[in-house]
Amino acid sequence: MDEKFLKPYDSSATESRIYAEWEKSGLFNPDECIRQGVTGTDAPAYSVVLPPPNVTGRLHMGHALMLAVEDIFIRYKRMRGFRTLWVPGTDHAAIATQSVVEKQIKKDEGLNRHDLGREELLKRIETFAMESHDTIVSQLKTMGASLDWSREAFTLDETRSRAVRTVFKQMYDAGLIYRGHRIVNWDPRGQTTISDDEIVYEERAAKLYTFRYSKDFPIPVATTRPETKVGDVGVAVHPDDARYKEFVGKEYDAVFCDVPIHIKVVADKEVDPAFGTGAVGLTPAHSQTDWDIADRHMLSHEVIVINEIAKMTVEGRLHGKKTTEARETVVEWLKSEGLLEKEEDTKQNVATAERTGGIIEPLPKLQWWIEVEKEVPGRGKTLKELMLEPVRSGQIKIIPEHFEKTYFHWIENLRDWCISRQIWYGHRIPVWYKGEEIAVGEAPTGAGWTQDEDTLDTWFSSGLWTFSTLGWPDETADFKTYHPTDLLETGYDILFFWIARMILMTEFALGTIPFKTVYLHGLVRDASGRKMSKSLGNNLDPLDITAKFGADAARMALVVGNTPGTDMRMSEDKIKGYKHFANKLWNIARFVLDNAKDTDPVAPLTTGDAEILSACDTMSADITRDIEEFRVYMAADKIYHYAWHELADKVLEESKSILSGSDAVAKASRQALLITLLDRTLRLLHPFMPFITEEIYQSMPTKDSKFLMVAKWPIKSALE
C-alpha cells in the first residue's frame, strides 16, 4: 500500500501537483479528449462560458461559489462522455477598472487623468489589468476549475473588439443605435454618464422648501433642490386641482436670485396634488421627470444651469458655486426676500454612482443609445420582445424559476439603453466623423476623419460573450459546435446587467439564444449574515481558505445545502467540517486499500453484499438525477452522507469481522465490494471534490483511465 496513506491527508501538497498534472495532460481541452480517445468523435457537445471576472483585483467567495458550481457540471458532463468545453476569460470592466487605477494614481502621485493624458492613463490601466489578470488566473486554478486555457479570452482583446465593432455596425445599420440629446445620469466624480442600472439610491435627510419665485407669483412651489430653480421654465399642477385652475396657461417673468426666469403654468396629470403644495417647479435640463413633462407641454429643454463638475453656470451671486453651496445661497436669498414660506424635514433618495459614489447630476447630453421599443428589421419584433420571448416560451430556463417574473418585470419597464461613456478605458465607439460625414464599424481610409471620443458601456462587450469567445464573427468550428451554450451560471445580482443583455445581443446578432439554462446563485455572506466587503474587513479570501482547508473542502462548503437564488452564510467552521470529511475519505481509502488492494475486484458477491452494491446503484442514480435537474446542493450532501454514514460507518465497520473471519468466500466477496464501493464513491464525488478523489484514484486497482477526471460516470444507462 502507498506510503502516502500513512499520514493524514495534506491538501496543500496534493492540490497544486494534481492541477499541474491535469493541465499538462491537455484534457481540459475537448479536442485533446477526442484525440486521446477519452471522448467519442461524435459525442454531443456541452459548453459553458465562464462569467469573466473583472480585472479589478482578486477573486472573492462569490467567484469561488461560481467556479465550484460550474466545475461540478463540467466535470460531470465530461465523465458522462460529452464533448465538454468550459471557456475562461476576464472582463476589462471599463468604469470599475479605470476608477480603481485613477484612485490609486491620485493617491500615490496626486494626479488626475487629464494630467496624464489618454495614452499614458491607458498604459497604466493595461499594466494594472495584466497583473490583476495573472492573480485571477492563478486563483481560478487553485479552485480546481477545469477550464480550457487554450481558449482564454478577454473582453478587450482583438477578436472580441472585432465582434463589438461588427455588432455595433449591424445595430446602427438596423436603425437601433442612434445618437440623441437626452437627459443622462451624469456622474460628476467619475466624469461620465452611467446607465440606470449603475445607480444606487441612498436615503438621506433633506429639507423640503416651500417658496414663490417672486412676490406676485400666484402659486407656492415645494422643492428639495432650490439651487436648480434658476433653471425653471414652468410650474406643473394637476389638471383637476381647483386651487390652480385659473392660472393654467399663464406665463410669468421673475428675477430669481439674480437670474431672469420665465415660467409657464401647465396642467399635467403626473402631478400629485396631495404632495407639497400640489405644484411642481419644472427644471427640464436637470430632472428626467421634468424633462418628460416639459416635452408634453412644448417647454424649452435648453435652460442649463449646472455643468459637468456640478457647479452653477448662471450669472450673479450663484456663478461658479458648487450645487451644495448654491443651495444655501438660494435659501438665504429666499429668506431675505420673504419668499420662503416653509422649511420641513424630509427624507430623500439620493441617486449615487455605484462605482464612484458620486451624486448623480441629471444633465442633457449627446449620447449613443440602443432603442429597445423599435421594430428590429426582418424580425417584426422589438428588442424588448426579443428579450422576453425565449424566456416566456421556455427556450431559456431560469433557475430558480421565480426569477423569471423579476426578469419580465424589469424588461417591461426598460427604457433605451445609454451605451456611451466618457471614460478612456474600453472599446472606443466605432464611429468616425468628417464634417457632415459619418463612418461606422471599421476606420475609414483617407485623411480628416476623427473617431468619437467616447467608449462603450462595458456590458456591450460582455453581452456578446457566449459567441465572441467562440471566435465569432468568423464562422469557426467552435462557434458551430458549441453555440448556443448549455449553461450560464452567475449571481442573481447581474440578471439585468448581464443575462438580459446577452439575450438581447444574441437574439439581435444571431437570431438565437445564448444559453439554454440560467442557474443563478445567491450571495455569499459572512457568518452573521452581512455582505462581505473590504470596508467591513469580513472578506474570506479564497486563497487563504484553500491554503488552510483545501479547495475540495471550500467547494463542498460552498455547495452543500446552498439552494440556487438564496443567499448563504459562510464561516470557517463550515469549511473545516469538509476538511474533516476529506480526511475521513482518505482514511476510508487507507482501510480499503490496506485490506483489499491486491484482491480480485470482480469476485462473486454474496447475497448480502450484492444488496449493498445495489443500494449504491440506487444512490448513484439518485445523485445523477439531482445533478441533471440542477440540484447540486442535494447531490453533494447525498454523496457526503453516503461516504461517511453508509460506507464508513456501516459497511466498513461490519467488514472488520468478515475480513478477520475464516469464511474465505465471504471475505473475497467483501473485499471486492469494498473496492467497488470506494471506486463508485470516488467517481461520484469527483465533480465536487476533484483533487482528493483524483489522488486516491491514482492508487486504485480499478483505475481504468489515466485520470479520474476523464473516467466514466458510474451509472449503467448510456448517454442520454
Added chain:
RNA sequence: GGGCGAUUAGCUCAGUUGGUAGAGCAACCCCUUUACACGGGGAAGGUCACAGGUUCGAGUCCUGUAUCGCCCACCA
C-alpha cells in the same frame, strides 16, 4: 408605491410530484476499540410564524395576517 422571497431543532439550513419531520455545527453522556480523536457510540432537542380552507392525509396546495430581507420605481 409595485414586485419577489423567507419564516422548520440553540445556530445555519435542506426537505424534488402532498403520505406520520432531516443534516451540519453547538450543547450532554460514554469510548484513546490498530482506517480515521480531522474519530466512534448513545441520548436529547421541533404544536414546521399565525389564522382559516382544500384533502382520507398539508412543512409541502389555496386565501388572509404578521415579521424580516431583497429587487424595481422614485414625489418635485
